[in-house]
Amino acid sequence: MTGAAIRVSEIFGPTIQGEGVLIGQPTVFVRTGGCDYRCSWCDTLHAVDSEYRDQWQPRSVGEIWEEVRRLSGGVPLTVSLSGGNPAIQPLGPLIDCGHGDGYRFALETQGSVARDWFSDLDVLVLSPKPPSSGMETDFAKLDECLAMAAGRPMTVLKIVVFDDGDYAYARDVARRYPALPVYLQPGNHTPPPPQDDSAKVDIDGVMNRMLWLVDKVTGDKWFDARVLPQLHVLLWGNRRGV
Amino acid sequence: MTGAAIRVSEIFGPTIQGEGVLIGQPTVFVRTGGCDYRCSWCDTLHAVDSEYRDQWQPRSVGEIWEEVRRLSGGVPLTVSLSGGNPAIQPLGPLIDCGHGDGYRFALETQGSVARDWFSDLDVLVLSPKPPSSGMETDFAKLDECLAMAAGRPMTVLKIVVFDDGDYAYARDVARRYPALPVYLQPGNHTPPPPQDDSAKVDIDGVMNRMLWLVDKVTGDKWFDARVLPQLHVLLWGNRRGV
Numbered sequence: 001m002t003g004a005a006i007r008v009s010e011i012f013g014p015t016i017q018g019e020g021v022l023i024g025q026p027t028v029f030v031r032t033g034g035c036d037y038r039c040s041w042c043d044t045l046h047a048v049d050s051e052y053r054d055q056w057q058p059r060s061v062g063e064i065w066e067e068v069r070r071l072s073g074g075v076p077l078t079v080s081l082s083g084g085n086p087a088i089q090p091l092g093p094l095i096d097c098g099h100g101d102g103y104r105f106a107l108e109t110q111g112s113v114a115r116d117w118f119s120d121l122d123v124l125v126l127s128p129k130p131p132s133s134g135m136e137t138d139f140a141k142l143d144e145c146l147a148m149a150a151g152r153p154m155t156v157l158k159i160v161v162f163d164d165g166d167y168a169y170a171r172d173v174a175r176r177y178p179a180l181p182v183y184l185q186p187g188n189h190t191p192p193p194p195q196d197d198s199a200k201v202d203i204d205g206v207m208n209r210m211l212w213l214v215d216k217v218t219g220d221k222w223f224d225a226r227v228l229p230q231l232h233v234l235l236w237g238n239r240r241g242v
Numbered sequence: 243m244t245g246a247a248i249r250v251s252e253i254f255g256p257t258i259q260g261e262g263v264l265i266g267q268p269t270v271f272v273r274t275g276g277c278d279y280r281c282s283w284c285d286t287l288h289a290v291d292s293e294y295r296d297q298w299q300p301r302s303v304g305e306i307w308e309e310v311r312r313l314s315g316g317v318p319l320t321v322s323l324s325g326g327n328p329a330i331q332p333l334g335p336l337i338d339c340g341h342g343d344g345y346r347f348a349l350e351t352q353g354s355v356a357r358d359w360f361s362d363l364d365v366l367v368l369s370p371k372p373p374s375s376g377m378e379t380d381f382a383k384l385d386e387c388l389a390m391a392a393g394r395p396m397t398v399l400k401i402v403v404f405d406d407g408d409y410a411y412a413r414d415v416a417r418r419y420p421a422l423p424v425y426l427q428p429g430n431h432t433p434p435p436p437q438d439d440s441a442k443v444d445i446d447g448v449m450n451r452m453l454w455l456v457d458k459v460t461g462d463k464w465f466d467a468r469v470l471p472q473l474h475v476l477l478w479g480n481r482r483g484v
Contacts, residue, residue, distance in 0.1 A: 014460040016469055023265065024425070024468035026460050077465035183266070211477060218256040218268050223319035226266035227258055234476065235453060 003093030005058035009033040009047035009084065011067050012241045017080060018232030020125055020158045020183045022106055027080045028071050030064060030094075032056075035084040036112055039133035041162070043191030046240075047084040061093045068098070076102035078122070085109055087145075092117030108158070110135075114144035121153040126180075128173055130159060130166035132187070139176070146177070156180055162187035162209070167216055174225065182225045184217065186210040188233055201237040206230070245335030247300035251275040251289035251326065253309050254483045259322060260474030262367055262400045262425045264348055269322045270313050272306060272336075274298075277326040278354055281375035283404070285433030288482075289326040303335045310340070318344035320364070327351055329387075334359030350400070352377075356386035363395040368422075370415055372401060372408035374429070381418070388419070398422055404429035404451070409458055416467065424467045426459065428452040430475055443479040448472070 013028035033056025035048040046052045068079060079098060081091060087109040095105050095117060106123035118124055128142055129135040149155050157180045159170040166187070174182045186209035190202040210229045217225050236242045255270035275298025277290040288294045310321060321340060323333060329351040337347050337359060348365035360366055370384055371377040391397050399422045401412040408429070416424045428451035432444040452471045459467050478484045 014463075014465065016456050016460075024470040026465040026467070026469075072465070073463050075463040075465060077463075207477060214258050214477075218258075221256075221315050221317040221319075223256065223268040223314070223317060225268070227268075228266040229473070231471070235449060235456075 003061040004090045005060055006064060006089045006091065006094065007033040007056040008059045008064060009044075009052075009056050010241065011064065011071070013071055014077060015242050016231070017078075017106075018235070019185055019228060019230045020108070021154070021156045021181065022078060022080070022123065023228055023231060025078060027078050027106070028068050029080045029082055030068065030086075032081070032083045032086045032089045032091075034088055036088060037085065037110055037129060037133070037135050039129055039135055041133065041160075041187060041189065041191060043188060044082075044084065045191070047082075061097055064094060065097050065101075068103070069101070072103075074101075076104070078104040078106055081105060081107040083109070085113060087113040087115055087118075091115075092120065095120045109145070111142040111145045112138060114141060114148045116148055118145060118148040119150040119152045121149070124149050124153040124155045125158050126155065127158040127160070130161060130169040132162040132166050133160075137173075156183060158183040158185060160185050160187045161213055162189070167213075170225075171220075171222070174222075184213055184225050184227045186213050186227075186229055188230060201233055203234065203237075206233060245303040246332045247302055248306060248331045248333065248336065249275040249298040250301045250306060251286075251294075251298050252483065253306065253313070255313055256319060257484050258473070259320075259348075260477070261427055261470060261472045262350070263396070263398045263423065264320060264322070264365065265470055265473060267320060269320050269348070270310050271322045271324055272310065272328075273324045274326050274328045274331045274333075276330055278330060279327060279352055279371065279375070279377050281371055281377055283375065283402075283429060283431065283433060285430060286324075286326065287433070289324075303339055306336060307339050307343075310345070311343070314345075316343075318346070320346040320348055323347060323349040325351070327355060329355040329357055329360075333357075334362065337362045351387070353384040353387045354380060356383060356390045358390055360387060360390040361392040361394045363391070366391050366395040366397045367400050368397065369400045369402070372403060372411040374404040374408050375402075379415075398425060400425040400427060402427050402429045403455055404431070409455075412467075413462075413464070416464075426455055426467050426469045428455050428469075428471055430472060443475055445476065445479075448475060 104122040108125040111126040346364040350367040353368040
């Protein structure tokens with residue numbers, strides 16, 4: 001087993017993937033620690049804010065893989081690589097290791113850091129952040145991520161939408177990458193605070209934003225888009241580890 | 243425009259598909275009237291029970307297609323053919339007509355009636371009914387549906403699960419058709435009564451059944467299955483036409 005240590009925030013599952021192209025699919029999550037972004041509405045601050053850095057264990061590929069195998073009982077499934085931004089971690093050797101056991105890998109990233117091992121993934125979810133995040137998209141970097149994927153993993157766009165400005169951004173991004181399937185996701189204004197996993201979630205707000213988004217998409221005849229809420233938020237609220 | 247008249251219960255949309263493989267995708271529904279089944283928990287009795295037969299208009303392909311085009315503004319999308327059991331209607335000419343305009347067609351059926359035009363579909367959802375429905379699956383017929391599809395449409399299984407007996411049935415069906423992706427859907431014990439579209443829905447019951455089903459699937463390491471609730475029930479309760 002080779003590879004540099006990976007900073008891991010949490011490993012949990014199997015549970016179902018709650019959002020995007022793999023919604024409903026059983027998965028084990030490997031959430032890495034650290035992010036080059038700081039979105040205003042980040043829903044995983046415990047994996048982003050350096051205040052929680054002491055909770056991010058540097059772990060070897062062998063240690064991580066042992067844990068994934070234990071959780072999944074050695075039965076291959078899709079592993080979701082999440083963060084933070086997992087692209088800032090050296091995940092190539094972990095993917096190689098898991099593929100050897102017949103597992104598949106999906107990675108979600110904002111597309112700000114491109115890695116040559118993107119082409120080894122099974123699913124690449126590029127989730128550039130809309131204006132309400134306070135972040136600015138570097139489209140040259142996003143292009144580079146696509147170039148690294150080299151058409152090998154199934155690649156999709158997933159864009160969080162809170163308001164009209166975000167929606168306009170999503171349309172622009174979709175026009176820029178017409179070959180990529182687009183998943184739109186209503187934003188959650190009450191993400192879990194890192195220190196409290198039982199905080200109340202504003203389900204009505206999420207649902208209303210979902211209904212608004214469905215109306216926008218169908219009203220504009222944007223029939224290629226898919227609109228999906230975060231199912232895990234509806235099912236488990238802000239609990240972590242599910 | 244050719245083809246025999248089609249008995250239509252309702253045409254509505256565009257809205258998003260609320261369940262299964264196309265979840266979240268904008269679609270126009272063409273719901274046909276009439277069914278060869280009578281499931282105990284049927285959630286579309288207004289398209290099944292012959293008591294509502296006078297609401298099922300015989301309509302020509304041209305009339306139906308004009309309505310679909312009007313609703314979608316002439317912009318191609320996926321049309322969901324639903325029922326009742328849409329397989330008992332002569333839908334081949336409608337599919338041909340829509341394909342000429344660049345539309346796509348998904349059909350959902352219990353798989354009790356096989357049609358040669360299944361091979362013209364883009365997506366075929368076979369939804370055999372579990373024991374709690376009170377119906378018995380004719381597997382020879384289900385095999386015949388697959389033979390008619392001839393490997394051309396994307397074909398998936400979708401199985402409603404209320405209890406342990408249904409779950410065991412779902413596993414058996416999945417084992418019988420290992421090549422088909424499987425979608426499991428928690429059942430809804432409070433389907434809309436046909437004459438009342440504002441009836442209260444038992445959201446807690448649906449959610450609890452969803453959580454139970456996720457636990458069953460992950461506990462059994464059935465990692466190929468996908469578990470999805472009826473999103474439209476969560477979003478709109480029992481309202482019709484959305």
